[in-house]
Amino acid sequence: MTRHSQALRAKTGLLLPQLMATTRRLWNSPRLNELYPEYLCMLHSSIRSTVPLMERAVARCRELADDDPVAQALVPYFTRHIREEQGHDEWLRQDLAAIGCDPDEPLRRLPTASVANLVGAQYYWIQHYHPACLLGHIAVLEGNPPSTELVPELMRRTGFPRTGFRTLERHAALDIKHRDELMRTLDEAPLTPELVTAIGLSALHSIDAANNALATVLDAHPAMTTANA
Template sequence: MTTHSEELCRKIEMVMPIYAAATRRMITSPGFRDIYPEYLSTSHMLVRASVPVMRRALARCVELARQDEVADRLGAYLREHIPEELGHDEWVRDDMAAIGADPDEPWRRMPPPSVARVVGSQYYWIDHYHPVTLLGHITVLEGYPPTFPVIEDMIRRTGYPRAGFQNLLKHARLDVHHRKDLFAAIDALPLRPHHRAAMSTSAMNSVILYADVIDDLMTRVPARAAA
């Protein structure tokens, strides 16, 4: 029998090549060294939204819990998981400092529309449909962590010190465990077909939008670097 998490991963893997292709275009660009600081700045904009989005989902779970068992159990998972995600935006700032970039720069900039679309879609579905949608988004983030060979390739291609890649290296290690906990939580939920469809839609949307974020950030680097 197929589990909820297995079904979700099958859906994600249908669109994951889109994200993989965008990532490969970025990493193999001749100007990747110049692109990487923008990648970190954009990553910070995304990462710093993770805990607030989860807190909003938890608040919705509390609102729905009395009449919604899925929301009640999802709330229990979020209460445990939110503390594990605190401070990850500081990891990105540390990476920026390690490569000589200004770690305060992401706070001074308005996040671009590509970032707002990723985060905003989660807020919308949490508030106007059901917080279970966030599990699809989290699965994309933690179910498919960066691999060590890819990170090593990024280090080699940029020439930046290894200290500038600690956020990626930490997630490559930690998300293996987070993925196991996440899948156990998903499989324990009494999901109905509409819940499973919502998770899948959210997850596939996130994959496609993350690919757009990568393509977009490359356009913000001077043309001479990204050519």
């Protein structure tokens, strides 16, 4: 029998090529120096929801735990993961500062509708269906980490210092470990067929929404200047 983690990978594999293609368009863009700060701002608007989303999920799990073995099983995973994910929004601000941009810029900007769609759907599913849905979202965002070749190549292409890529560099290593932990959680949780579907739906939505959020970066008309722009 196919494990939950394998099934989820097969499902997401149907849409991931599109997200990977949009990713390549960004990293291969002749406007990469202008777009990289825009990308960091967009990513900040997404990453700053990481811990609050899991806090909401674990709170909902605790509310349901008495009558719901899946919710009960997910409390330790979310609790541990909240600790591991603290402060990543600050890394993005430091990346912006390192390339000569204002680190407060992401806090001033109105978050785009595409990021609200990516993140907001998760609040809805956690609150109005089941907190396990968040596992599909995490599987997408954590399941496709930056390649080890990415940062050296982006440094070469942009001329920005290594300190401007800390978020990508750290996640290239961190997300592999976290992805394995999530896959174990998926396989060990007593998921019902309905929750397997819900997690799949959440993952597929997240790929599409992440793709749209990345596409908005490609369409951006940069307002920021960098140290070497």
